[in-house]
Amino acid sequence: xxxxxxxxxxxxxxxxxxxxxxxxxxxxxxxxxxxxxxxxxxxxxxxxxxxxxxxxxxxxxxxxxxxxxxxxxxxxxxxxxxxxxxxxxxxxxxxxxxxxxxxxxxxxxxxxxxxxxxxxxxxxxxxxxxxxxxxxxxxxxxxxxxxxxxxxxxxxxxxxxxxxxxxxxx
Amino acid sequence: xxxxxxxxxxxxxxxxxxxxxxxxxxxxxxxxxxxxxxxxxxxxxxxxxxxxxxxxxxxxxxxxxxxxxxxxxxxxxxxxxxxxxxxxxxxxxxxxxxxxxxxxxxxxxxxxxxxxxxxxxxxxxxxxxxxxxxxxxxxxxxxxxxxxxxxxxxxxxxxxxxxxxxxxxxxxxxxxxxxxxxxxxxxxxxxxxxxxxxxxxxxxxxxxxxxxxxxxxxxxxxxxxxxxxxxxxxxxxxxxxxxxxxxxxxxxxxxxxxxxxxxxxxxxxxxxxxxxxxxxxxxxxxxx
Numbered sequence: 001x002x003x004x005x006x007x008x009x010x011x012x013x014x015x016x017x018x019x020x021x022x023x024x025x026x027x028x029x030x031x032x033x034x035x036x037x038x039x040x041x042x043x044x045x046x047x048x049x050x051x052x053x054x055x056x057x058x059x060x061x062x063x064x065x066x067x068x069x070x071x072x073x074x075x076x077x078x079x080x081x082x083x084x085x086x087x088x089x090x091x092x093x094x095x096x097x098x099x100x101x102x103x104x105x106x107x108x109x110x111x112x113x114x115x116x117x118x119x120x121x122x123x124x125x126x127x128x129x130x131x132x133x134x135x136x137x138x139x140x141x142x143x144x145x146x147x148x149x150x151x152x153x154x155x156x157x158x159x160x161x162x163x164x165x166x167x168x169x170x
Numbered sequence: 171x172x173x174x175x176x177x178x179x180x181x182x183x184x185x186x187x188x189x190x191x192x193x194x195x196x197x198x199x200x201x202x203x204x205x206x207x208x209x210x211x212x213x214x215x216x217x218x219x220x221x222x223x224x225x226x227x228x229x230x231x232x233x234x235x236x237x238x239x240x241x242x243x244x245x246x247x248x249x250x251x252x253x254x255x256x257x258x259x260x261x262x263x264x265x266x267x268x269x270x271x272x273x274x275x276x277x278x279x280x281x282x283x284x285x286x287x288x289x290x291x292x293x294x295x296x297x298x299x300x301x302x303x304x305x306x307x308x309x310x311x312x313x314x315x316x317x318x319x320x321x322x323x324x325x326x327x328x329x330x331x332x333x334x335x336x337x338x339x340x341x342x343x344x345x346x347x348x349x350x351x352x353x354x355x356x357x358x359x360x361x362x363x364x365x366x367x368x369x370x371x372x373x374x375x376x377x378x379x380x381x382x383x384x385x386x387x388x389x390x391x392x393x394x395x396x397x398x399x400x401x402x403x404x405x406x407x408x409x410x411x412x413x414x415x416x417x418x419x420x421x422x423x424x425x426x427x428x429x430x431x432x433x434x435x436x437x438x439x440x441x442x443x444x445x446x447x448x449x450x451x452x453x454x455x456x457x458x
Contacts, residue, residue: 003177005178021175022175022176022177022178022221023172023173023174023175023176023211025172025173025208025212028172043171044171044172044212045171045209045212045213046205046208046209046274046278049275049277052277055281058251058280058281059276059277059280060277060278060280060281061205061277061278061281063208063212064204064205064208064209064212064278064281065204065208065281066178066201066204066208066221066223068178068180068223069180069201069204069223069225071180112276112277115276129362130362131276133275133361133362133363134274134275134276134277134278134363135275
């Protein structure tokens, strides 16, 4: 039992053909097999949000997803979003607002923040807090993170309809 | 905090799922969104020999949200986020639409499924209480075909349900909310997305301030969702008032006997159940 399985997972646009054990979590696959250490393994039971990555465009927990279950699917990590420039303004705003200290939560926080900016361009501070409630930060007290996300929402709105606005939430 | 070793299969048809279940018996666990199962595996609370990933199934019986003949059907493989976004759910079963935002967090709602929540039957989960309040039907499927079980009979004891080892949850069937009826879902949690300390799913008819056919189901107060029949009886045909709320709150003594959890004593939970009852009845009477 539990022999390795061949998978073809598209990671940040590149198809990775690798044999993985069924028990391997997506977060460990990304970190250990692909060398993408941006997403972090924190609590490993779905509470802290440090392992947040996208599967087929939706943010999920890397620690509650099996790598074999993403066979044939598209996975995007903080490295992909960073390199493509998709979250450049969020990264800049986090820097300007001191929205990180140790940085452990930051990749997951940015993945959640970008999801929010795409889905809820009119989010209030309260809605921002609710949206990132699945991502724990033990340094900042969240105030600065909410400030940074709010600043990006305003800036993207000022620039007109954000090009990343893919989905419409009623 | 890594899962133990297990084998993995991703069948494409229900027939293959039944084959695997028969072949592996107790060693097999069904995997859908995995948002509960993976956490329990990571904590080594469970050690199955094989996970049968059913998310590859494209069976109409288990997928999609459909409205037909006064019933809204929600497939087992429908993810929480789809329910949250569904206009049909919001319009036809508003209780469920109110409950979904309380299910963990968005990254988890993107993966977790309706059927998984029903089958796992966590006593603090939102859907089971809603299904009990709404007197919904849970459809189970095995090689022998489908069978329907009332939600009020499905949940039997802590993590124990009517589901047999050879069966899967196929879908839930919920009566579309009738004119004049209202729904209210509320829960108290220490932090957003945490398991509820106590929650309430309330549904009933309100006409000229008079309540009737009210059902109140509580989560987090026992091994299964609890239908508060005595409180419901106290409300029947009565005009909403603070006295009536007091009567319902007192009647809860005969319905609920919550045990302590790690954070709250039974007495605290009972108090909070009464507080939520007051708020839910006010919201029901006033309409949101």
